[in-house]
Amino acid sequence: MDLSAFHPVEGESSYAICAFCRRGAEQVDELVAGHDAAMCGDCAAVLHDEVQEQRQAWLRDRIRNLPTPARIHGWLDERVVGQEQAKRVLAVQVHNHYKRLALRGMHDAGVVPGKANVLLSGPTGSGKTHLLRTLAHRLDVPFTVVDATTLTPAGHVGEGVEAIAQGLLRDCDWDPACAARGIVYIDEVDKLGGADADGNGVAVQQALLQLLEGRRIPVTGPRGGRLSMHTRDVLFVAGGAFTQAVETAAPAPGFVRPSAPGVADDPAQWLLRQGLIPELVGRFPIHAALDAVDIPAMRRLLVEPPDAPLRQMAALVADEGCALEVTARAQDQLASNAIARATGARGLRGEVERVMLDVLFELPGRADARGVVVDVVDGEVRAELQVAQRAAC
Helix, strand or coil: CCCCCCEECCCCCCCCEECCCCCEHHHCCCEEECCCCEEEHHHHHHHHHHHHHHHHHHHHHHHHHCCCHHHHHHHHHHHCCCCHHHHHHHHHHHHHHHHHHHHCCCCCCCCCCCCCCEEEECCCCCCHHHHHHHHHHHHCCCEEEEEHHHECCCCCCCECCHHHHHHHHHHCCCCHHHHCCCEEEEECHHHCCCCCCCCHHHHHHHHHHHHHHCCEEEEECCCCCEEEEECCCCEEEEEECCCCCCCCCCCCCCCCCCCCCCCCCCHHHHHHHCCCCHHHHHCCCEEEECCCCCHHHHHHHHHCCCCCHHHHHHHHHHCCCCEEEECHHHHHHHHHHHHHCCCCCHHHHHHHHHHHHHHHHHCCCCCCEEEEEEEEECCEEEEEEEECCCCCC
């Protein structure tokens, strides 16, 4: 218990009696006083032990109530199609990370697991950011995404690594204690080691090392005030496409070999060859690869997740009193067109919006509208507004 707010009582005064045991100053070895009451040293020790026991009980309950890896995997299954290996890796590491935070505060914890940041490799649109955003939402922890290529060293014009802490604080209403248990996703980390004449890339990597190891970062608050947060308990996840092949006989220890062609078999070696310093690569001991999204997976993404593009479009059309019907061949064609965009799952929304543009322009205010049908006509996906037939005169 922090007794810094108390001061010793000398002589007789209105604070010469312990407010807990009611003993006077002459009956105890030490008596300290606050603004309105006093406490003897014996009662302070008892209160300290009780507070610690309650904290230990709270931590034990917290560990028991932590979502299991299987439950976390189930959350990801609801929102992300496929990517089984990446889901398992993230489920285990996120569970262990938050268990470590609880165990660290327990006196009888024994061996506490060390922190293990995660590296994800996979092509654009394979779901790296979506996986982490889903995890942060379900765990109710702050989350921020930073593009590694936009970071600059301290003292240079641009976004410094302090912006990472600022993003976490912004996501939890500027509460430093809450932000310190958040999740940070550093995207495009595979491009951070690109050649630059002034050495900024290496300087940014060195600045990131301090965040990954854990240090207190001063941040400017929303009204110009100064805040600080510690990054020791933040879970960092880095991601990149890793599209350049690496000639290795076997994956490095701790790496999960990607199953998709064109993804680097050894992300660590690829990062080193691209100019990332070994210290940064070593801060991400856990690795998993995401597969490129193929047509069957893209078709599932159209309709299965709660935020699937066709589900959202059906809800939008339903607000106008109409039903949306999308034929199977139209779904297949939408999936193929999205693949052709080479932006992964992100291309789905663009395809759906493109096809529905004219209907969405006409539908509001049409009292005779009865439904919308999306089908393939002359090799193209088209949406047609169905209207009520007028009665013959």
